Amino acid sequence: MQIKNIAIDQNLKELTQHRTVALPVACYNTTINQHLHGYIPLHWHDEIQFVLIIEGEAIFQVNEERLVLKEGNGLFINSGCLHMVEDNDNSGCTYICLNASPHILLSQELFTTYVAPYIQATNLPYVFIDSNELWGKNIIDAILKVKQLIEQSPQYFEIDITMQLALIWKNLIFNGFQPEYIQTEMLKSQRMKQMLNWIHLNYGEKIRLENIASAGGLSRSECCRYFKHILKTTPINYVMEYRIQKSLVLLQQEESNVTEVAYQVGFNSTSYFIEKFRKSMNMTPLAYKKHKLSS
Structure with missing residues (x-):
């Protein structure tokens, strides 16, 4: 279900609870021009976000950088980063939005080594996800799988979602990003x-x-x-x-x-x-x- 009005507090932090009944995860379609403002206004949240464009084109701004995403493109937006989205040339852009708490990506024992350094890094506000690369295709396939699991809710689907999130995260950091803290x-x-x-x-x-x-x-x-x-x-x-x-x-x-x-x-x-x-x-x-x- 699309969120047509993103509630934010005075700090621009999004107030939406991104979660299923049992997990701090949400996955839904967003059509940009159906939003209250006609675009997704500037905001941030603690959750990490993965985006997959399924129709049209969108202009994403993450912190001070702007980039155009086309159908089939994906994007990772890191925790705490300011971002906003506009439709490009009234293309009727629709995208899948997957939000997840960083703490659900891996077990507590692995979080310190494989998650915390990346979500705290100052050189990783976003990552363009190229579906032509194997790691990018793996992430996109997993996003679609998470959306399907949430919609169909088969038995033990929460366990399957956590497995897909771990797969997404592994493919993202597998590219050899070196976290920096400036x-x-x-x-x-x-x-x-x-x-x-x-x-x-x-x-x-x-x-x-x-x-x-x-x-x-x-x-x-x-x-x-x-x-x-x-x-x-x-x-x-x-x-x-x-x-x-x-x-x-x-x-x-x-x-x-x-x-x-x-x-x-x-x-x-x-x-x-x-x-x-x-x-x-x-x-x-x-x-x-x-x-x-x-x-």
Whole structure:
């Protein structure tokens, strides 16, 4: 079952419980343009994630890097990494998303040696999974098998899932990745999350660039460089887009009106809210509200 609205907390950490009844695992199809925002917004989670494109093309951003995935391509996204997804050229992209707690990959005795170094590494935010390589094909086949096991739930399927996850992990690290731990990279990620956290707690109030910079312990110019390098936008444009994201949920409430929503999400002018909303969503807030309520 697709999750059409990813619930995240003020730190951008996803709140969805990725699990079957017995296991901290989830596997489901996601059609990007069916999401509440029309794309998968920036977020992170403790679980590792494997993706398999089954139709169309998607643009994934993981931390500061962007890459295009086509049908048949796979992707590993490491624990704790900021990521977002957009459809490429309105292709109607659908992908399988497999999320799993790192602690279920291997036994406790093996976790310290074969899992912890990789999920803590600063040089491994993602891995492109090439289905033309044997290790990549093995991973993709195992993803499909996990999805089938969850959907059909045969006897002892939880044991079979853990076997498939161990196979996936073995094939991923078998490529000889050497984990690295660069303190400056860890600090950069921490500062970025601190600034985003501050925005998400205060988006309804007046926000200045120096407020955002201060939350990350940075100067204004360094703050701008962080956002430009990692998120490919400015801090103020990010605030604007986040406010519009928050307005989407409010506009779907039957009793809401555009002016109240505008002020609630931090705009001090209804006309300015309408202008920015139209630019972002290609329709006015009122048209969006009517469309959602009618559907």
